Amino acid sequence: MLPRRIASLLLACGVVFFAAQETHADEASLRHRVIISTDIGGTDFDDFQSLVHAFLYADTLDYEGIISSPYGAGRKEHILQVIAHYEKDHPNLRTYSEKYPAPDALRAITKQGETEIAPYTGVRRSTEGSEWIIACARRDDPRPLYVLIWGGIEDLAQALHDAPDILPKLRVYFIGGPNKKWSVDAYHYVATHHPKLWMIEANDTYQGWFVGGNQTGDLAADQFTPAHAVGLGALGDYFASGISFEGKTRTAIRMGDSPTIGWLLKGDPTDPTKPGWGGQFIRAWKRPYNRFDRLTTTDDRIEQFAVFELVLPLGETIPVNPEAHLVIENQSLVGTVVDGAMHFRFSPKEAKAYRYTIRSNVASLEGKTGGLTSLQPAPQLAQQPDLTLPDWWTDDPSPALIEGKLIGAKTVNRWREDFLRDFAARFLRCEKPATTTVQR
Secondary structure, three states: OOOHHHHHHHHHOOOOOHHHHHHOOOOOOOOOEEEEEEOOOOOOOHHHHHHHHHHHOOOOOEEEEEEEOOOOOOOHHHHHHHHHHHHHHHHHHHOOEOOOOOHHHHHHOEEEOOOOOOOOOOOOOOOHHHHHHHHHHOOOOOOOEEEEEOOOOHHHHHHHHHOHHHHHHEEEEEEOOHHHHHOHHHHHHHHHHOOOOOEEEEOOHHHHHOOOOOOOHHHOOOOHHHHHOOOOHHHHHHHHHHOEEOOEEOOOOOOOOOHHHHHHHOOOOOOOOOOOOOOOEEEOOOOOEEEEOOOOOOOOEEEOOOEEEEEEEOOOOOOOOOOEEEEEOOEEEEOEEEOOEEEEEEOOOOOOEEEEEEEEOOOOOOOOEEEEEEEOOOHHHHHOOOOOOOOEEEEOOOHHHOEOOEOOOHHHHOOHHHHHHHHHHHHHHHHOOOOOOOEO
16 A cells, blocks of 8 residues: 555646545536635634635636635735745646636735624625625626635625625535624524525534544644645645744644535535535524523523524613623623614524623613523434525534534544545645646
8 A cells, every 4th residue: 555645646646546536526527616705814723724725726616706704803915925825836736737726816806805793783884805796696607606604704794785686696605603603693684684595504513624533643633734734835834834823823733614615625515415525414493593681591591503682671871872792701792772772692602601791881781790501402403494494504413423512523524534635635736846747
């Protein structure tokens, strides 16, 4: 049996293996149109790693947009930083496939999206990013447009608000969980105003990319980069030791948004119920929403990832401009006055007890405290698809597919060796030009 490094090199240079054929079987007949919406540079390292991953597969997908949609400090410039490293490796990459886009072509489709969390209504204003989604969706192209959301969902919500006619063209894979937590109002707008959207809502499944599966040897999170990235072109070295965030450098792999790309590489993107690198999903049950018109306690239970809405009356003594914040974990949620009451929305990303405190210039609200407890979705919900959400899929809560506490994660991590070996072979393309005929 060939050593792994040699086998990967042969694969990168064009030697045909059955596994490689299976991975990209549909590549020649159909290149998927893709927009990536990312919070790169906003809150963690993940998106930098996942964007390197995405660029190494840029010959297999038609990238039409890369949008910066953060709820933190990330901006378009962080996307351009990764493109600058891609540019250094582009001459080598082009010897493997002429379909690798020019760096300037990637810069041309890089757009700035919304930089603020959506207000209570779920939409705020049009952005370069939301307008680009609309423009791409309206192009005369029979292929669907895959929108891969790695961060805030605000630009998608705004695009659907401004141009609802684009909905039938879209196929959305949303990395939910923490992103849903930060974009709860935009998410709630999409779920309630556009239930016919084709949507994968992956709240836990995506974590199978870095939790569980084969974590031995060079596939361990802290061993993959020294074994398969260091010294392999500008992207390899950047991935291994050049990604810094808040004064720290990430060397271990995580790549929490990469299942969206993996979904298009291996599996059947038209049918989320089938297995593939991006996970395996079920038809969504009624999207959980809980409204309370009183202060709650930890005895009040809601579903994990639900939309929790707290509605509290303002009382008799109200300032001219009433303001309030619900402080819960690392969030300070802005309240909105509707019909004489203060409204807050929150989405719990974990199954546990939460406690909150209200800070307000309204006397009846200031200093009030409360709590809630979120519980994992019950397995029987898998048998209760919501007929009003005909094309909405989510994590499979079957106990056999849970990794630790992560619902559906085993539908991704079962492929860990396959997708990481394939990724390792891609890094070798950055190191040296191909020795075989270029793919056209």
